Amino acid sequence: MSARGALARARGLYAGLFALCVFVALLPLNTAPNDWPRPDLILALTLAWAMRRPADLSVALIAPLFLAADLLLERPPGLWAALLLIAVETLRGRRRRTRPLPPLTEWLIAALLIGVLALAFWAAQVLFLVRQPPLDSQMARAAVTALIYPAVAAFLHFGLGLRRHTPPDGFGRGIGT
Amino acid sequence: MAQDADRGIDHFRPVRRILFGIAVTCLLALFVIWRIDSPRVERLRMAMIDATVPRLEWALAPVTVMAQMVEDFRSYHRIYEQNRELRRELQKMREWKEAALQLEQKNAALLDLNNVRLDPKLTYVTGVVLTDSGSPFRQSVLLNVGERDGIRDGWAAMDGIGLVGRITGVGARTTRVMLMTDPGSSIPVTIQPSGQHALLTGDNSALPIVEFLESPELVRPGDRVVSSGDAGVFPAGLLVGAVAQSPDGRFRVRLAADYERLEFLRVLRYRGAPPIADTGGLISTKLPPVPEALARRESPLP
Numbered sequence A: 001m002s003a004r005g006a007l008a009r010a011r012g013l014y015a016g017l018f019a020l021c022v023f024v025a026l027l028p029l030n031t032a033p034n035d036w037p038r039p040d041l042i043l044a045l046t047l048a049w050a051m052r053r054p055a056d057l058s059v060a061l062i063a064p065l066f067l068a069a070d071l072l073l074e075r076p077p078g079l080w081a082a083l084l085l086i087a088v089e090t091l092r093g094r095r096r097r098t099r100p101l102p103p104l105t106e107w108l109i110a111a112l113l114i115g116v117l118a119l120a121f122w123a124a125q126v127l128f129l130v131r132q133p134p135l136d137s138q139m140a141r142a143a144v145t146a147l148i149y150p151a152v153a154a155f156l157h158f159g160l161g162l163r164r165h166t167p168p169d170g171f172g173r174g175i176g177t
Numbered sequence B: 001m002a003q004d005a006d007r008g009i010d011h012f013r014p015v016r017r018i019l020f021g022i023a024v025t026c027l028l029a030l031f032v033i034w035r036i037d038s039p040r041v042e043r044l045r046m047a048m049i050d051a052t053v054p055r056l057e058w059a060l061a062p063v064t065v066m067a068q069m070v071e072d073f074r075s076y077h078r079i080y081e082q083n084r085e086l087r088r089e090l091q092k093m094r095e096w097k098e099a100a101l102q103l104e105q106k107n108a109a110l111l112d113l114n115n116v117r118l119d120p121k122l123t124y125v126t127g128v129v130l131t132d133s134g135s136p137f138r139q140s141v142l143l144n145v146g147e148r149d150g151i152r153d154g155w156a157a158m159d160g161i162g163l164v165g166r167i168t169g170v171g172a173r174t175t176r177v178m179l180m181t182d183p184g185s186s187i188p189v190t191i192q193p194s195g196q197h198a199l200l201t202g203d204n205s206a207l208p209i210v211e212f213l214e215s216p217e218l219v220r221p222g223d224r225v226v227s228s229g230d231a232g233v234f235p236a237g238l239l240v241g242a243v244a245q246s247p248d249g250r251f252r253v254r255l256a257a258d259y260e261r262l263e264f265l266r267v268l269r270y271r272g273a274p275p276i277a278d279t280g281g282l283i284s285t286k287l288p289p290v291p292e293a294l295a296r297r298e299s300p301l302p
Helices: A003-026 A041-052 A059-072 A080-095 A102-129 A137-161 B002-011 B013-036 B038-114 B291-297
Strands: B122-134 B140-143 B154-157 B163-170 B175-179 B185-192 B194-202 B207-209 B223-228 B238-244 B253-255 B264-268
Touching: A003 A041, A003 A059, A003 B038, A041 A102, A041 A137, A059 A080, A059 B013, A059 B038, A080 A102, A080 B013, A102 A137, B013 B038, B038 B122, B038 B163, B122 B185, B140 B163, B140 B264, B175 B264, B185 B207, B185 B238
Parallel strands: none
Antiparallel strands: B122 B140, B122 B264, B140 B175, B154 B163, B154 B264, B163 B175, B185 B194, B185 B223, B194 B207, B207 B253, B223 B238, B238 B253
16 A cells, blocks of 8 residues: 555545544534533544644645634634644644653643643633633643543554554664754 | 556655645645634635535435434433323323413413504524534534525524524525634523623533623522623523522523524514614704694693
């Protein structure tokens, strides 16, 4: 199988999972407000994927997906998509320097990133005077998302066999370009 | 194999950087535009939802029904209890139905005697709930009726019993209903029997808050809350719910509509009370023209 075919398949798989997450979020099962915030599966999925195979998540693929999710899920259009794009790009840049991460470190990085994203989202909306839910409930959602992250990562790792590409022996990439 | 994929991308790194910059700029620009000219971008959003969600109806409906069946199944172990409870309730309902019928007849007779003209009955369009807002911080649902069914912004949506929310976005085939629990929702209401006017504001909890109450001492938990029709948006007298008092002493409303299970909603057609434009000629000098025949007959008298 060609590399191009594998890449296209991985992208298709990501897009499919993304669509599934949006679909599940849209199902009219939670019409009454509940106290416990639901986790942001899309965020967990995207971060876990970007930790493993950032090459799959090309900007041309994820930017339209994120924007569509913003529009469908009643968020201020563009803001969350831009933040998520920046997060993925950050992980992409980090990829050169490190080898496969130990699970705990990966979780910590993801949790930190989720927290920073939620704070940035809140701050940007405060700056633009958008009416938004209080910070504590937004941070509660971020916490729930961080808690669910290992499950999503495990699903990608073991369920789909999504692993980070390690450089083959003798081809040590050493210092990033 | 996949190694090549990685390296292949590497060649285009600068290009990807530029693409990334452009994408982020565009997205942020869209956000700023939305902040400046919200209605236009919201229309865009509605058009996008309109184009996608009805296509998913075939998948949404069965999955929703399945999930609800699973939920129902969980309550099967209480079925015997529930059955008895329902029987008791039914018995009580029969009594009430009899009373209501008698009252209706009496009422009709009295109205006839007084020659009272009541508001015409409201007609409605029924829609199926397609999706909810998808975000834990917004409370809204999407219906499968839209502009082609004559739906307008601002109309009221009810389930069989009580008010559920109002229309906040209309596409060709879909309509967004902002529920009364949404933080952006505020609805003028009247509290009976004291007749107090107040504003019902959602705060993302199951019980919206009663605000701007003139004399709270007249309000008791359990009082009926109906829409007041003050803003001219809603017809007056739609049942909203009953007053409840939260532990911190604030008045909230226990909604009559079943928010746990919103499946079908009625959208009430309401064009607003016709405005009374002039003073009716009582104060002004403008009088209606006197008919010819009447004028001729009355002129010789004085």
